[in-house]
Amino acid sequence: MNRTQVVVCIGCGGVGKTTVSASLGYMLADQGYKTLVLTIDPAKRLATTLGIEGTKEITEVPGIQLKGKLYASVIDHQTVFNDFIKRASGAGADVTPIFRNKLYQQMSTTLSGSQEFTALEKLYSAYESGDYDWIVLDTPPSKHAIDFLNAPQKLSALFNDSVAKWFRTSEGGGLFSQIISTGTRQVIQILESLTGSEFVKELRLFFSYIHAWQDKLENRIVEVHKLLVSPNTRFLLVSSLDEVKMTEALNLGQEVRKQGYLLTKIIINKSQFEKTFDFNIGPEHATSQESFKQLDQFKDTFEGFIRHREELLHKFENSVSDKIDLVSLKEYLDPISDTDSLKLIAFDLSQKIKL
Numbered sequence: 001m002n003r004t005q006v007v008v009c010i011g012c013g014g015v016g017k018t019t020v021s022a023s024l025g026y027m028l029a030d031q032g033y034k035t036l037v038l039t040i041d042p043a044k045r046l047a048t049t050l051g052i053e054g055t056k057e058i059t060e061v062p063g064i065q066l067k068g069k070l071y072a073s074v075i076d077h078q079t080v081f082n083d084f085i086k087r088a089s090g091a092g093a094d095v096t097p098i099f100r101n102k103l104y105q106q107m108s109t110t111l112s113g114s115q116e117f118t119a120l121e122k123l124y125s126a127y128e129s130g131d132y133d134w135i136v137l138d139t140p141p142s143k144h145a146i147d148f149l150n151a152p153q154k155l156s157a158l159f160n161d162s163v164a165k166w167f168r169t170s171e172g173g174g175l176f177s178q179i180i181s182t183g184t185r186q187v188i189q190i191l192e193s194l195t196g197s198e199f200v201k202e203l204r205l206f207f208s209y210i211h212a213w214q215d216k217l218e219n220r221i222v223e224v225h226k227l228l229v230s231p232n233t234r235f236l237l238v239s240s241l242d243e244v245k246m247t248e249a250l251n252l253g254q255e256v257r258k259q260g261y262l263l264t265k266i267i268i269n270k271s272q273f274e275k276t277f278d279f280n281i282g283p284e285h286a287t288s289q290e291s292f293k294q295l296d297q298f299k300d301t302f303e304g305f306i307r308h309r310e311e312l313l314h315k316f317e318n319s320v321s322d323k324i325d326l327v328s329l330k331e332y333l334d335p336i337s338d339t340d341s342l343k344l345i346a347f348d349l350s351q352k353i354k355l
């Protein structure tokens with residue numbers, strides 16, 4: 001029985017998924033767990049802090065003293081896809097021609113859904129290893145965050161679609177050979193004369209590979225899905241305190257739950273201030289009557305801003321089911337990229353979240 005627990009951080013772009021993932025990893029490692037954070041496109045300084053800048057390997061985060069252990073890795077889509085193909089092709093298979101195939105190089109990481117697939121693939125292989133108590137998965141910045149959930153199926157459908165079938169060549173007369181024998185040869189010839197025979201050859205080869213991986217890919221998607229809906233996995237939705245992002249977050253949250261995933265917490269990032277402000281400024285601080293008036297106006301505006309944020313927060317609270325905890329996180333003045341700032345958020349999280 002695999003004891004590894006998984007947290008998947010989802011949400012729209014820019015809300016703080018990568019930051020929260022790294023901080024959560026820090027928190028769990030500091031609670032004594034062996035923790036792995038799988039990040040996607042972390043900012044350069046954060047990657048340096050985590051010790052994963054310029055490497056695709058899983059690395060122990062350097063320079064911190066924790067009760068447990070913290071590991072991190074950047075998900076490199078091409079590497080993960082290649083690893084998957086190596087395994088799917090079986091031990092001893094020569095995968096060099098596949099990796100050299102121009103279409104494979106182009107399409108393996110740009111096909112719709114393939115980055116989401118590689119993120120989940122990396123999660124699954126780390127999970128399968130049984131090496132960690134906790135794995136925290138950051139998710140790719142997709143335009144519509146909900147795409148993350150459906151992407152692997154979409155990729156599989158694409159692998160399985162009619163274009164692939166059309167080009168597929170199989171022994172004993174697959175579609176491709178049928179087409180050839182029923183006069184489509186001319187079409188292919190025209191295509192070859194237009195684009196160069198190399199292109200068609202590569203295309204045909206590419207689709208024949210795809211055919212070979214289809215079953216493996218589908219099996220993997222089923223396994224990954226089982227993990228995602230298992231009690232070992234919880235989703236953590238991250239949002240910021242702004243009307244548009246909140247609406248998207250609420251829709252995403254509903255969809256996630258509808259699809260049977262465990263979501264009990266929403267983090268509203270940057271919704272509290274790091275410092276409190278003291279506006280009890282006496283006349284002695286103002287250099288003139290005029291500047292005193294300006295300060296007063298600023299105070300009014302600022303208080304209006306705070307009220308607006310409080311209203312948004314209430315609206316949020318009223319819109320989610322009471323089965324979901326809303327967790328407000330502070331907005332820090334400095335960027336969250338060094339160990340100290342991660343530690344700060346991790347501490348803030350540990351006061352508010354029990355996974």
Ligand SMILES: Nc1ncnc2c1ncn2[C@@H]1O[C@H](COP(=O)(O)OP(=O)(O)O)[C@@H](O)[C@H]1O
Nearest residue numbers: 013014015016017018019270330331332335336
């Ligand atoms: N609580 C916070 N306080 C201050 N800055 C934050 C906080 N959370 C995130 N940030 C900053 O916001 C930016 C976007 O965060 P990031 O985690 O990369 O978002 P995402 O992964 O959702 O795109 C980064 O520069 C990060 O340092």
Ligand SMILES: [Mg+2]
Nearest residue numbers: 017018040041
């Ligand atoms: Mg990110």
